[in-house]
Amino acid sequence: MKPIAVLGAGLAGLTAAAELKRRGLPAVVFEAGKAVGGMAASFKDAEGFSYDYGAHFISNRLAKALGAEDICRTVRHYGEAVRIDGRDRSHPFGLMAEPRFLASALKSRFASRPKTPAANAEDWMRRSYGDAMAEEVAMPLVEAWSGAPARELSSSVGEKFGNSIVKSLYLSAAAKVTRRAVCNGYTRTMPEGAGVYHVYPEGGLARMLEPTLRKLDGAVRLQSPVERILVDKGRVVAIRSAGVEIPVSAVISTAPVNVLPRLVEGTDALKPLAAFRYRPMMFVNLRFSGRAILPNTMVWVPDRSQLSFRLTEAPISMPWLAPEGKTLITFDIGCEVGDARWTMSDEDLARTCLDQICALYGEELRGRYLGAGGTIRTPISYPVYLGAYETERRLFSMSTGVDGLYSVGRNGEFAHILMEDVFWRTIRRMEDVARYVASPSEGSQPAVSLEERLAGLGLSAPGLSQPA
Template identity: 85%
Template sequence: MTKPIAVLGAGLAGLTAAAELKRRGLPAVVFEAGRSVGGMAASFKDAEGFSYDYGAHFISNRLARALGAEGICRTVRHYGEAVHLGGRSRSHPFGLMAEPRFLAGALRSRIAPRARGPAANAEDWMRRSYGDAMAEEVAMPLVEAWSGAPARDLSSSIGEKFAHGVLKSLYLSAAAKVTRRAVCNGYTRTMPEGAGVYHVYPEGGLARLLEPTLRSLDGALRLESPVERILVDRGRVVAVRSAGAEIPVSAVVSTAPVHVLPRLVEGSDALKPMAAFRYRPMIFVNLRFSGRAILPDTMVWVPDRSQLSFRLTEAPISMPWLAPEGKTLVTFDIGCEVGDERWTMGDEELAKRCLDQLCALYGEELRGRYLGAGGTIRTPISYPVYLNAYETERKRFALSTGVEGLYSVGRNGEFAHILMEDVFWRTIRRMQDVERYVAGPGAPGAVVDGSMSAFRLDGASLSQPA
């Protein structure tokens, strides 16, 4: 094969795809629009020694090992979540289930289900899964703040995002106490979770996870080289256009948000429905404080629609090295829409309102420990929004892009509620399909379009890079 495979984007999914293609003996070129690699797997440190992550804080030891970065990672000893409700915080999930109304509602939903057949929407799914009280007071307010849409307008498929059942969660929580490690609980659906899969964090920040992968690519990366068009002829990818030049390719692996793909593809309308897909914009505000344990645990969910932020995270509770000794950092997640009041609000005002919320939840004395804002991050594309209006198209896209030789990977590229480890393993698996496609229709097991073949969720059939 003389024509390379074009990979769009140099984040975790794009670099993983290129490295796996190379391992399989297939030439790949990574086109990255920006000046650096990593995408959302990025961190920065300020002059005072506070570290900030742009993407996920938590990585499993299994993912670090697969990326060849286990040697630079520290073990995370503790991780926990709480829900602030009715003026006090309760541990999640077991502190919530100690509330009689939540427990009774959950039991009723199991013993006497209200309806048979699939749930009509996310609200219906939550009421069936948690009972009315938990759905109305906790689940629905959080999902609506996170997605920006009423639960009744969201697909029941949103349930795929949520954690394990009670028994599995109980086992993983017990394993964490016994092993004194932050055992992963609900961080992957592609691979099994157990006592030996726990959270770690790379020395020097998230981007260091990708250094071994980047080194393996040996010059296959083009920075500041956005792909302007994906050229399709008779339903098949034939070339990409970058910097005005047309480059013949045998296939394209895209990590671009799916609603961007219709604008990139030239010569086919197969992806036109994707233009309607929505991502939730988010604002992340970081505040610095003296002392530690501002929050009752690492992450606190706030299902109060009147509050600015629906999720507060104090990462130094789990990873003390992210803040100078005797100090801490609290991150506020704020759902918004591009151009609305929250999006256009100044950084100082956002910091003030976040501090007001924190003091209202945990006491006015926190103002005396406040050390100032640590920076605000705005991202117009954060979480995929599973609207019922395009659920049929979303499921169709999950099976195939509709264009031969075009594959879409990564959280934005798959339009899926998946975290870093799922992104990695699903991308590895998808490259098997790419290999079969470029081998031609006569090759054993060849795939004739951009579809994703089935794979076992226990991970037994997934390959791991050398």
């Protein structure tokens, strides 16, 4: 059998290759970089402060599935707050204790609901949370995180949000009883319960992937970017890497979906994906003496005048990430590549973030400031669900439109999912790949017309470029 090419050696790519090998199928992982792990990366500076490439949440269930449970520490506490009007409210229940938010939410809940689906993200938030919370909390945060007005975003943004209030109450109570950071809204693929809680690997995130890498036994090719995915008559036939054409039976991509049209040669089926947008982000780390500067591990800041919309003090939950008596705060900053924020120097970013936290939590923090811990910039952080291409996005969620080409992972699926969802969804997707390579003549895509696929989504459009 010709090998199955896997593009990218992050969590999704390595999981896909290992699952294929378990099924007795040959897979080769092509990684453009010098190391595996992708965005599952951690850094430690000379002073002993550790920080991740963005926020990652790992459950004990995922650690066990990866064979890494023995190197993980249990996270005993995790919580979120929202900073409004100079005060911190716990999320979500402290918000609902605010009279104006509660009254607005109740009014929305008991109002006669429109029979038509929500027109956009703003409409969805107003229906779900009421006008007050939508305007003061949900919309500012979603707009900072996505870089687009809520009215231009699809109502599918609501898929990102977590459990029902009843389920959240149960999981919050379970966390207090078990004294563990029980997962609450971090996976949609698998059920959450009192026995599923956050952990963190000794030595950093990339260590989670070491057992999987050992299973692959040399099947990963580093510094080997795939230059082209070759398609003939609607079916993947080969890839080109380092100028060499390699016949393959299928391709599994973890690349951002808007890159695929440039990689695929021999079809225009993926052309609409070129319009899909990802939100660039910067993560600025500041070091301080003391601990518990923030009221909880994460604080959301729905104030459009502030530089950062999310502050995280990871050592509150994982004290080993900073030296004793010290702490690290990460500032999430939305931007666009090349804009005024993106081009700010690291020194100016650190100074502005220090000004922000001092304005929020007191000028005395300047005396506790120990300097910047580094800035991470990524041009691709979160998928942006613009309404302009919602039809194309939903079609892509069903299939790539090319036989033998599969797209997995957060970037590859263009989905608001975290690590556990990435893992289980990739495992399940490999069932489709196994069926396809066993009987390629049957095709990997739904044997239905475009019109039927649109109808199955409740859509009707004369062409892919037409919004539903």
